[in-house]
Amino acid sequence: MSTLAVHDHGVAHHEDDHGQHHHKATFLNTYIFSQDHKMIAKQFLITGMTMAFIAMILSILFRIQLAYPDKAFPLMETLLGRFAPGGRLDSNFYLALVTIHGTIMVFFVLTAGLSGTFANLLIPLQLGVRDMASPFMNMLSYWFFFIASLIMLSSFLVQKGPASGGWTIYPPLSALPKAMPGSGMGMTLWLISMVLFIASQLMAGINYVSTILNMRTKGMDLWKMPLSVWALFLTAVLGVLSFPVLVAGVVLLIFDRSFGTSFYLSDIVLNGTQIQPYEGGSPILFQHLFWFLGHPEVYIVIMPAMGISSEVMSVNSRKPIFGYHAMVYSLIGITVLSFIVWGHHMFVTGMNPFLGGVFMITTLIIAVPSAVKTFNWLATLWRGNIRFTSAMLFAIGMVSFFISGGLTGIFLGNAALDINLHDTYFVVAHFHLVMGSAAIFGMLAGVYHWFPKMFGRMMNERLGYLHFWLTFIGAYLVFFPMHFMGLDGVPRRYYAFTEFESMKQWLSVNTFITWAAIMSGVAQLAFLFNFIHSIFWGKKAPQNPWEANTLEWTTPVEHLHGNWPGEIPTVYRWPYDYSKPGAEHDFIPQTVPLSETMSSNLPHDFEDNPVGLEEHTKWASAQKSNEEVK
């Protein structure tokens, strides 16, 4: 009720004096502590991109170590100091790099950077809302995220280096400061940062869900929402339900570390003789709590990318998305199932084998909705009229990666096969394709597609093409060979492959992968240049550059607080009327009533509207008789 009231107030306010605000727009409240969803979206995007570049540089650092394990790079010592004595990365610091790379990419880039940007931008704009349900909470969400990012990065400044127990921070390794240097102060900072991060995600998620459920414009029922909003909605629901469990896990870990409890610790002897006083805890408990978030988390990462890609592919194929309902139901299916598959990360942890069997069944079931989505994307392209915008290419790349990476999930979801593949490079290849590359491609597709909406200017398409091909090919070159390393039993998180005779054959492959990674890393500079250059000097964007149907393209190019200058438009149809036979153009925006497009209406458009259907049949028979007269 209260949200409705706020909503009404907002409308009244803007209708009274649209364009003029009661409060004065200062630099501080426009660019920094802004409560406008579009500005917050940009803040999320730019922070997310910054974090992505940092995490990418970290990955290139440890890739160099893997490619040249015996070589010293004096420059590295100059740059990293005590973390790279003699020009070689310290093995503990290598693990720290891996850990922080994973943490930043999964949480700060692909969760906050992706959902944060596009949920903030698209939910109000595509649903016809003036702003989020709670703009203030929205702002808080960004600032919590920002502080969490700073704390995470600040862990590079502490004496013993950042957290280094892997992004999954399994105790006891992460709980015992004596177990490794990174489990000291660095781990504490990691935990503080994550608690703030989760607070940020919860505030954001609650905001997204309440905005979508309560504040849609007239005519925008749930089945008229674009798939991007559906995906962001279900992502937010997932986040709100699963992130609190991670907080619980993290808080118990903080207790174990700082207050002497034994939730996760038992029977521990350190350094051969130091008997620890912990009794009765279980390290497996943490893994359950972690993966109860951790698995939904991978869908939190991939679902917005799916939604964005669906939207971009439909617009640029000039075709309705194939099987809109099936797409929504498969998203819902993924959302529900993602809560009961977490155990597939724990097949070989010593969890009861019967549980392993159960989790295997649920895991392989989740492949069905994923398969449906893939086939529907292919069917969307079939007989389309495909415009290769940069956004479209990235959406296609997302589909290609999702197929390649998704199929290897069938191996890993099978408990028996997982015995030999668990924690090998096969896993690294799998998740970097299916959630790493696919999600980042979805995000980039979104950036290219909605850049005109965010900044009022166009990005350079040809530079976008270059960026796409280099990144796309680069990512395959990096991750495809890793599958075979995994099949040879090469474990992940190894500092060097020089200690085992059997792994030495992969050294040349590692060198190759590193160079491919550097190439794709450098390709991102094309994007960065394009992005920054276009913000200031890009071609001015027209109102609807992609000839899309959704509501965001009915807002003026120049941003204004409240999005629409006059009344919020009413929605009359679903968002995918592209290339409809009988229509004047190959797209019909959602704001065009069916009465204005009599020649292109189909009986299907009147499924729950008997009066309309009657009108339609009357009109159709009249047309027919007219033709007969002729």
Place this chain on the structure above:
Amino acid sequence: MGFKHLINSKKILSLLAVFMLLGTSMLFAQGTEAAPAADAVKDNGLATAGYYILLFLIVCFIIGIVGKILRVFDLTQQIQGKNPINWNNVMGICCLIFLIAGAYGAYWEFTVHGSMILPGAASEHGVKIDEMFWTTTVLTMIVFVVTQILLFTFLFRYRYNKNRRGHFLPHNNTIEKVWTIAPAIVLTILVIFGFFTWQKITDSTDAKGEPASINIDITGHQFAWELRYTGRDGILGKTNYKLVTGINKLGIDFRDKNSYDDLQADTMVIPVRKSVRLNIHAQDVIHSVYMPHFRVQLNAVPGLPTFFKFKPTITTAEMRTKLDNPNFEYEILCNKICGGSHYIMKKIVRVVSEAEYQAWIAQQKPYLTDAVKKSLKFAVTEKKEVQPNRLALNN
């Protein structure tokens, strides 16, 4: 006339320019890559980095020039009233090229890197895992090839043409049902197949009539594995982490008489075609016993003893001839991040014949060494029991 026309053609000219620029950049790349390798030894790498940055700037510059050339070309075409570059066609063709090149790349990967993977399983249950692996591989590869081909050929086939419209096809319930049910059936088969294999592998009880498995304790700590074999009685004595001392590394409880003949070993030697039960422990953090050749992996969790039963089928000697590698050894790796030296934590495994095994085990030393015996003299009294506890508290 025709020749002159060819020379004048801007298309050819710009193409030539592109080729020349690409050529010089490649030459440059080779030159600079070769040069710093020699210098890197003496300087601190700044010069090398400088070379690479310079190289990068040159590449950027070239890309900028190519971009400008394309743009100028585009504009002149427009001025002359001809069609500008149709980027939709270019990208469509790129997709096709990518498909062909990618297909070859994938084929190359499968043949070259695919031949570097682990040899067939050297254990009984591993053979079943391998069978399932290959079934899954065949099924997924079919899907992989078909969907990627469809994806990229659709992109090429249906690239933009302003005279055409997309085919308005919002849904088709029949086809959607088909491709929901088809993967569901395939996955059901895989699930059933996998479920029973998994059940069988994880069932650790000795079947009736089967001789009891050989019990081996393997304990992980930072950063090594400790082994404990049973003596003649075939039973391992109890352990308690509170009893760990410098000379009793595993915390064996010597009040338990079964522990008197427990043996220590440096290498894990196991007889071929005999069931082995690994009892897996960890002392400090989580480790993971990973024996890739036997398709064995299970985490070693402090406070949660786990076990894995398997039956090796190929001896080390047989494997050496099979792989044509006289230095081959089976290995145990640690496959769960456990600290800075995680990557060197290994143990050699040797699969031998029954006779060799018996000869080997007869030479192993018990854990009850003279030093332990000496300390036990005092330990018979209650004092010994309290001491380690107190030590624990002091820590």
